[in-house]
Each structure stands twice: as structure tokens, then as C-alpha cells.
Amino acid sequence: MSRDNEAKRLVEAAQALLAQDLTKLPMPSVEEMRALEAALPESAPDAPIMVSRSIRLPLKMEKDIKVAATKEGVTPSEWMRRRLWDALRVA
Numbered sequence: 201m202s203r204d205n206e207a208k209r210l211v212e213a214a215q216a217l218l219a220q221d222l223t224k225l226p227m228p229s230v231e232e233m234r235a236l237e238a239a240l241p242e243s244a245p246d247a248p249i250m251v252s253r254s255i256r257l258p259l260k261m262e263k264d265i266k267v268a269a270t271k272e273g274v275t276p277s278e279w280m281r282r283r284l285w286d287a288l289r290v291a
Contacts, residue, residue, distance in 0.1 A: 210288070217287040218261070225283060227272060236285045255280070 228236065257265070262276075269279035 213287040214284075217283055221264075225268070225286065228282065228286060232289070236289060 265276050265279060269276045272279060274282075
């Protein structure tokens with residue numbers, strides 16, 4: 201897959217995720233979480249990983265994320281990370 205195709209796929213996956221009611225997304229199953237974790241790169245100091253420290257979201261979306269995260273007992277950052285992985289897995 202070319203970088204352009206991959207970038208387009210990621211943009212489309214993010215757009216699809218943001219169009220959903222974020223408070224109603226189901227938690228991934230144990231098997232899905234294991235598969236997602238297995239897909240993560242090795243945690244080495246020189247591993248090619250992008251870290252995003254700040255994402256600007258509309259206020260309503262931010263509130264919805266906080267509500268959904270609280271329901272799942274995780275931080276908003278962890279909740280968003282899980283949903284992004286879900287979107288990438290589906291795309």
C-alpha cells in the first residue's frame with residue numbers, strides 16, 4: 201500500500217469515527233484487544249511511533265468523550281486511543 205493510499209484510508213477512518221455517536225461505541229472484546237495489542241510496534245527507544253499530545257476537538261465532542269470514558273472507567277485519552285485503534289482495525 202502506498203503512503204498516499206494509507207494516508208487516505210486513515211483520513212477516511214477518522215472521518216467515519218468522528219461521524220458516530222461516541223458515547224455508544226462498544227468496548228472491544230478481549231480477543232480484539234489482544235489482536236490490537238499484537239499489532240503495536242515493539243516498544244524500543246528508536247521505534248517509529250507517532251505521539252500526539254494534543255488534539256483540538258469541538259467542545260460537545262470533548263464532553264461526549266469524557267462521558268463515554270467515565271462509563272468505561274478509563275481516561276479520555278485512553279478512550280480516544282481505543283476508538284482510533286477500532287477505526288483503523290475496521291478500515
